[in-house]
Amino acid sequence: MKRIYLIDDDDIYVFLTKKTILKVRQDVEVEVFSDGLQAITHLLKIKDRADLLPDLIFLDLNMPVMDGWEFLTEYKEFYTALASKNQLYIVSSSISPYEMERSKSISVVSEFIIKPLVKEKFLEILENL
Amino acid sequence: MINIPSLSNEAERIEALYVLEVLDTGEEEEFDNIVKIASILTQSPVSAITFVDENRIWYKAKQGIELRETTREHPASEEYIFCVAIPIRVNNDLVIGHLSVAGHSFMVISDEQHEALILLAAQIVTLLQLRMPVINNSIKEFYESILNNIPTDIVVFDADHRYLFANPGAIKNEEYRKAIIGMDDFEYVAYRNRDIKIAEGRRAQFLEVKNSGKAIVWEESMPDPEGNIITFLRRMFPMHDEQGNFIMVIGFGVDITERKMLEEKQNMIMGQLAIQNTQLIDFCNVVSHNLRGPLINMAMLTEFIQEAEDAEEQKLLVSKLEPVIENLKNTFNELIESIQIRQDINIKSDKLNFNTCLQEALDGLFDEVTKTSANISVDFEEAPAVTYPHKYLASIFYNLISNAIKYHSPDRQLSLNLASKVKDGNIVLTVKDNGLGIDLLKHKDNIFKIGKVFHRHPNAKGLGLFMTKTQVEAMGGRIWVDSLPNQGSTFSIEFVNQNVNW
Numbered sequence: 001m002k003r004i005y006l007i008d009d010d011d012i013y014v015f016l017t018k019k020t021i022l023k024v025r026q027d028v029e030v031e032v033f034s035d036g037l038q039a040i041t042h043l044l045k046i047k048d049r050a051d052l053l054p055d056l057i058f059l060d061l062n063m064p065v066m067d068g069w070e071f072l073t074e075y076k077e078f079y080t081a082l083a084s085k086n087q088l089y090i091v092s093s094s095i096s097p098y099e100m101e102r103s104k105s106i107s108v109v110s111e112f113i114i115k116p117l118v119k120e121k122f123l124e125i126l127e128n129l
Numbered sequence: 130m131i132n133i134p135s136l137s138n139e140a141e142r143i144e145a146l147y148v149l150e151v152l153d154t155g156e157e158e159e160f161d162n163i164v165k166i167a168s169i170l171t172q173s174p175v176s177a178i179t180f181v182d183e184n185r186i187w188y189k190a191k192q193g194i195e196l197r198e199t200t201r202e203h204p205a206s207e208e209y210i211f212c213v214a215i216p217i218r219v220n221n222d223l224v225i226g227h228l229s230v231a232g233h234s235f236m237v238i239s240d241e242q243h244e245a246l247i248l249l250a251a252q253i254v255t256l257l258q259l260r261m262p263v264i265n266n267s268i269k270e271f272y273e274s275i276l277n278n279i280p281t282d283i284v285v286f287d288a289d290h291r292y293l294f295a296n297p298g299a300i301k302n303e304e305y306r307k308a309i310i311g312m313d314d315f316e317y318v319a320y321r322n323r324d325i326k327i328a329e330g331r332r333a334q335f336l337e338v339k340n341s342g343k344a345i346v347w348e349e350s351m352p353d354p355e356g357n358i359i360t361f362l363r364r365m366f367p368m369h370d371e372q373g374n375f376i377m378v379i380g381f382g383v384d385i386t387e388r389k390m391l392e393e394k395q396n397m398i399m400g401q402l403a404i405q406n407t408q409l410i411d412f413c414n415v416v417s418h419n420l421r422g423p424l425i426n427m428a429m430l431t432e433f434i435q436e437a438e439d440a441e442e443q444k445l446l447v448s449k450l451e452p453v454i455e456n457l458k459n460t461f462n463e464l465i466e467s468i469q470i471r472q473d474i475n476i477k478s479d480k481l482n483f484n485t486c487l488q489e490a491l492d493g494l495f496d497e498v499t500k501t502s503a504n505i506s507v508d509f510e511e512a513p514a515v516t517y518p519h520k521y522l523a524s525i526f527y528n529l530i531s532n533a534i535k536y537h538s539p540d541r542q543l544s545l546n547l548a549s550k551v552k553d554g555n556i557v558l559t560v561k562d563n564g565l566g567i568d569l570l571k572h573k574d575n576i577f578k579i580g581k582v583f584h585r586h587p588n589a590k591g592l593g594l595f596m597t598k599t600q601v602e603a604m605g606g607r608i609w610v611d612s613l614p615n616q617g618s619t620f621s622i623e624f625v626n627q628n629v630n631w
Contacts, residue, residue: 010422012453016433098410116428
């Protein structure tokens, strides 16, 4: 069973992505956070619990309260202390070259994916886990 | 006496001689060489360059004769059997002296030799003129005319900070310019009824130059008599005598107002470009997030609808399309509007009553206001009206009030306070709430940017404040916010170019 976090404030996009994921793999569990702060708060709570920590994080950038970049700044601080490691992908509707370049300088980011997240890409990511 | 021409126009002749300032000067090689050449040329044992003063004949250079001067009645030429004197002429016809060759035995001068002597005499005039900076003007007048006409102000202080000199660039009025000589700055400000601070500043600069022995340079802005701000680049430097004693300070000032204005204009344009660039980036972001986002959702929904296995699922998916389209439409319209604001430079302004306009906004937000049971207080007494485009003021009220309602605190009743005040000739409108507030430390750069939202709210799209800012700035005003998280926010809007003396 793989645990996947979706951090995104767009309800419809979350609904559709969940649908896409569950269509190709049934052995996954998707948890949704509608902004960076909710996700950070939860991760801090379970950072010692390898059984609860996610295997995969899909992070949106443009969100209220705490956006994706702010999330990454805080997340980097305690990443090494996590009981189990995961892979993090930025999934954004942004096509700004500046934001893509910026994501490359952050070590915990595996890749910058431009929305939408398609079936083929999702399967490829799962295989690399 | 042979060949000595008569000297006419005595007064003018003497004046022309004195201007050359050659009388009673020392020996000079150039003049000595001329008499040597004259002697060699004519095979004469004696030759001289003499100038005829009022009462004497004075020798500038000589060969084969030892004399400094003679009387005009008894010239040395009387002693010789043979003597040829070529007149030295200035200003066409004024004879000021002679180039003479002489001997104790009779000699013959050929025409060629005579012509050569005339050329040598002309050469003497050229030599004399070369030594002078300006003909027919004293050196003092020459330098003063430069100092007085130079487009720079120049002053000279003695070692005690008293004025030795000021040119018309420094003090235009002749009376003041004469009066200042011998005064120090404290006496001069008293004389002109000026602020003593000017003198104190000058004294500090003088002492700095005097004590450090080094030049100082600074820029200085002040209003001219017409009230325009003029900027000078000033430089003060110390002068020392040969023994190294401090003797005076020279001060220069160049008017760099024009350069300064160009610099400021350039900075302003750079600032505008930077703002426009930021807005363009913001615009790209909002297009990619707020427009591209819904488009992706629509594409995905359509794909799922096509693949849907039963009618029930299809219906569910279609129902999800509607809000996406609605969202896209709103964002699109607001983007178009914000572009129009920036193009609509000549929008018409009317005199608007704050109370009337506020009521319009409250009518539009009737449901929201009632639902939150907001407590609204108003104080438009100091500035009851403003000259502004109606559309913009309506939108400013609507956006700020709907924001306050949207982000009110769930822990307390929303209290909203609106006021207008006159400040430095402008009108400032404040909208104060006791809502959730914004963490300005974290968000101060983002607060008025497009597409930024700070709270979890279904209708937060982040366009309202951007629009308000665009409208305010399009009219030359400013908008700013003071806020503390969970205590509330105060938005202030400045309306400029208001004739507040109604």
